[in-house]
Amino acid sequence: MTAITGPRSAHDGRRTAVSRPRVGHIDFLNCLPLFWGLARTGSLLDLDLCRDTPERLSDALVSGELDIGPISVMEYLRHADDLVVLPDIAVGADGPVMSCLLVSKVPLAELDGVPLACTTTSRTSVRLAELLLTDEIGVRPQYFTCPPDLPTMLADAPAAVVIGDAALRASLLEADTLGFEVYDLAEMWRKWTGLPFVFAVFAARRTFLAEHADLVREVHSAFLASRELFLDEIDEVCHKAARWAEFDAATLKRYYLSALDFSLGERQLAGLREFARRVGGVDAGFPPDVRIRLLDTEQAG
Amino acid sequence: MTAITGPRSAHDGRRTAVSRPRVGHIDFLNCLPLFWGLARTGSLLDLDLCRDTPERLSDALVSGELDIGPISVMEYLRHADDLVVLPDIAVGADGPVMSCLLVSKVPLAELDGVPLACTTTSRTSVRLAELLLTDEIGVRPQYFTCPPDLPTMLADAPAAVVIGDAALRASLLEADTLGFEVYDLAEMWRKWTGLPFVFAVFAARRTFLAEHADLVREVHSAFLASRELFLDEIDEVCHKAARWAEFDAATLKRYYLSALDFSLGERQLAGLREFARRVGGVDAGFPPDVRIRLLDTEQAG
Numbered sequence: 273m274t275a276i277t278g279p280r281s282a283h284d285g286r287r288t289a290v291s292r293p294r295v296g297h298i299d300f301l302n303c304l305p306l307f308w309g310l311a312r313t314g315s316l317l318d319l320d321l322c323r324d325t326p327e328r329l330s331d332a333l334v335s336g337e338l339d340i341g342p343i344s345v346m347e348y349l350r351h352a353d354d355l356v357v358l359p360d361i362a363v364g365a366d367g368p369v370m371s372c373l374l375v376s377k378v379p380l381a382e383l384d385g386v387p388l389a390c391t392t393t394s395r396t397s398v399r400l401a402e403l404l405l406t407d408e409i410g411v412r413p414q415y416f417t418c419p420p421d422l423p424t425m426l427a428d429a430p431a432a433v434v435i436g437d438a439a440l441r442a443s444l445l446e447a448d449t450l451g452f453e454v455y456d457l458a459e460m461w462r463k464w465t466g467l468p469f470v471f472a473v474f475a476a477r478r479t480f481l482a483e484h485a486d487l488v489r490e491v492h493s494a495f496l497a498s499r500e501l502f503l504d505e506i507d508e509v510c511h512k513a514a515r516w517a518e519f520d521a522a523t524l525k526r527y528y529l530s531a532l533d534f535s536l537g538e539r540q541l542a543g544l545r546e547f548a549r550r551v552g553g554v555d556a557g558f559p560p561d562v563r564i565r566l567l568d569t570e571q572a573g
Numbered sequence: 574m575t576a577i578t579g580p581r582s583a584h585d586g587r588r589t590a591v592s593r594p595r596v597g598h599i600d601f602l603n604c605l606p607l608f609w610g611l612a613r614t615g616s617l618l619d620l621d622l623c624r625d626t627p628e629r630l631s632d633a634l635v636s637g638e639l640d641i642g643p644i645s646v647m648e649y650l651r652h653a654d655d656l657v658v659l660p661d662i663a664v665g666a667d668g669p670v671m672s673c674l675l676v677s678k679v680p681l682a683e684l685d686g687v688p689l690a691c692t693t694t695s696r697t698s699v700r701l702a703e704l705l706l707t708d709e710i711g712v713r714p715q716y717f718t719c720p721p722d723l724p725t726m727l728a729d730a731p732a733a734v735v736i737g738d739a740a741l742r743a744s745l746l747e748a749d750t751l752g753f754e755v756y757d758l759a760e761m762w763r764k765w766t767g768l769p770f771v772f773a774v775f776a777a778r779r780t781f782l783a784e785h786a787d788l789v790r791e792v793h794s795a796f797l798a799s800r801e802l803f804l805d806e807i808d809e810v811c812h813k814a815a816r817w818a819e820f821d822a823a824t825l826k827r828y829y830l831s832a833l834d835f836s837l838g839e840r841q842l843a844g845l846r847e848f849a850r851r852v853g854g855v856d857a858g859f860p861p862d863v864r865i866r867l868l869d870t871e872q873a874g
Contacts, residue, residue, distance in 0.1 A: 291817075311613070311615065311617045312615055314809070314810070314813060317605075317813050317814060513618060516592075516618075516619070
């Protein structure tokens, strides 16, 4: 037997290992565009991708277990001092979003004082629903949280807030059989304020940015390139995704192109600031004029 | 506000959701070829990929938490009745493997009765080391398991078995400074038996195969296509992987092309059967002539 010597003198293959940025990934249809592009470009190799639920990823980013990732807007606003937002990319809607819904068996004006079931899986959507019901409709239901199973939720309450794939299912598949009306929270917000609504941003920890600014910019660029590749290949990806989804390729394409808004420009930022202004305060855990820091994509180092 | 109606009549987007096959993935350099190809081809979308350690993935496949995945050969042989092996792909070596090592501060003949540290992370490699030391070298060390940190292991014992990236590090980077000889277990096996050694196979649960034969064949085809794409793009992937590894691109390429053997043909199967013949018995948990079932890739359904 022979001891392996390896190429050990001049070119000895010796290196200092660098840790890949720890990046969160949500296995929801709304995060598929990013994942598709990261995979297809090979950028996945540059990330230590952690798949988990939105809440756990938000918590992990706040606690420092992740370096970069999606974070729901309420959680982001509460921890805005520790985070920097990646510009030009987010998960939002500039009109109906299809996957963030208030469903109700009675007219909304009749929800005062009655129980309203909220999925435990979205603090931002629940706060948006509460804001709209209180300030626009003028009712104050009794909110309670429960697992995201719509038939169970509606057995215990006349109305519910649901998000994500469960909401898509509710709006497209279940409304007829379960006998409720579907109210799109992003559409309500848009009609009320004239602005897009941002549900989640992608953020990096400021401590990570301070030490790895180039890496953060690189991940940001990979995110943008991934979204572009996704759009280029949207028919293929919808065809492939439809195989495993409850929705056909045409529905998925409509969801990606017409409902979701993956941008974060001036109008989206205005929507984000308007939401902070309306819900901010001591109870929310951030001031109405909370400072939103954007990654400077121009400056080097 | 408007209730979303969606396209609900003739083409209503309604579908029965199908579960994607749950497939294991190891974040070791030796599984990178598969991951790279699955990502680049977009096949990742067709898998519910679970990243974990080799032991936990082996256990998950045996317990039915996974449908398809890599499994160490010792675990596979113990549960061969419940599993079917995917042909033409495996993780093995037909000569030095660089990443499955016995390291020793004394000549192997002096290891009789002395402590030998084994990483907890590889049952197959430990059994192979024990087989070679007992039957070829004629010594019986006192095996004990410990975490895979080589300096700690060698502080408590004159010799150790290490695998994976830690072994690559040991053979390429640490042998000089820590003062030990490196013995390549796959090379020892090859010289002893004239056969390749197979460390892990990819297997599907027979119960899953019974219900989803087409899916298993499809995943198998995706694995083979991924390996091909990896080989086509090996310079790019080694260049990218080297950024995050302790090894440079040339070393990685040597590891992938010269050390690892990703095939599972007649010679590799003969090596697998020979290993089962030599270690099988009541203690091992499988008979020496254990039946190895291969996925029939020709037959439909």
